[in-house]
Amino acid sequence: MKNSPLYKGSLNTIIMKLLEENGRMYGYEITQKVKLITNGELSITEGALYPALHKLEAEGLLDVEVERVDNRMRKYYKLTENGEKETVNRLAELEEFIRNMQTLVNNKPNPDLQF
Amino acid sequence: MKLTPEQITEIDKALGKIGIAYLDIRCELTDHVATQLEAGGGDFEAELNRYIKENKKSLRRTNRKMFFATSAGAYAEVFKTLTRPGFLIAFIAFFGLMQLLLQFMVAENAGRIGFFIFCIVSLYLSVKYLFRAFYTRRSYSGAVGFSIFSLVILYTTLYAGDWLAESGNLAVSVYYALINTVTFAMIATSEKQYKLYKSRYV
Known part of the structure; x- marks a missing residue:
């Protein structure tokens, strides 16, 4: 993950959005998907991803399925019903945040409106 | 390339050696490392050694963070368990027993x-957890023994016991009914979580 609090604060929403689109995913798959979508600009480390997944699971937003794949156990994550509702809320919140930031950043000072 | 079962065991052992003790966390990280090594190719032994050497610190940190995230969830589960009607009945029963005494x-x-009842129940919880961790080698991050919480109760009771006795019969009954009900809730949660994790990682 890029070492910026802006990205770190959005990690849970990114994970939930990906799970909403893909149904169920495992840890490594999530890291690769993010890399692919952002053309390598953003890479999530295991140190950021797995604790976030465990936290979302503990909060009851993610459900878990463990399967044996290629001689090892693989843990798949998917959204719970609560998780699906929460994803909608968090995405709306994130979109609003981005809109507000764009307004602030692109704002050209208007001399008439200055105090 | 696909890794062989022996190579997967080697990754698991390497992670165990650097302190990734909980089975569920180790399984997840083993899969992560294995998938990465499969994607990268090259000589397995050399690549695994390089990966572990480069990521030892961050893997340990990840392990700690994963453990805290999961055990926080387990503690939250104890409070959920306490709201079940059975535990309200248990609280009333303990309260009644204290009033009778x-x-x-x-x-x-x-x-x-x-306090003696609390010690016996806590000891049972701790011994069972330690037995699973050291004898069966099946210890999961989400099925913790709640030993820290038990210790907090233990020391609070040791230091506040006399003051509590002076506070009156009602305070004594409520306090000991509460700590024993919480301890039983910890046992019930620990068992439930252990069964859940055991069914996942067969």
Whole structure:
């Protein structure tokens, strides 16, 4: 993950959005998907991803399925019903945040409106 | 390339060696490392050694963070368990027992019996957890023994026991009913979580 609090604060929403689109995913798959979508600009480390997944699971937003794949156990994550509702809320919140930031950043000072 | 079962075991052992003790966390990280090594190709032994050497610190940190995230969830589960009707009945039963004891003895002695029950139940919880961790080698991050919480109760009771006895019969009954109900809730949660994790990682 890029070492910026802006990205770190959005990690849970990114994970939930990906799970909403893909149904169920495992840890490594999530890291690769993010890399692919952002053309390598953003890479999530295991140190950021797995604790976030465990936290979302503990909060009851993610459900878990463990399967044996290629001689090892693989843990798949998917959204719970609560998780699906929460994803909608968090995405709306994130979109609003981005809109507000764009307004602030692109704002050209208007001399008439200055105090 | 696909890794062989022996190579997967080697990754698991390497992670165990650097301190990734909980089975569920180790399984997840083993899969992560294995998938990465499969994607990268090259000589397995050399690549695994390089990966572990480069990521030892961050893997340990990840392990700690994963453990804290999961055990926080397990503690939250204890409080959920406490809201079940069975535990309200258990609280009333313990409260009734303490009230009954107070009919026959002074608050200090009744408190000692309440504390003795707590010690026995906590000891059972700790021994069972340690047995699973060291003998069966099946220890999961989400099925913790709640030993820290038990220790907090233990020391609070040791230091506040006399003060509590002076506070009156009602305070003694409520306090010991509460700590014993919480301890039983910890046992119930620990068992439930252990069964859940065991069914996942067969």
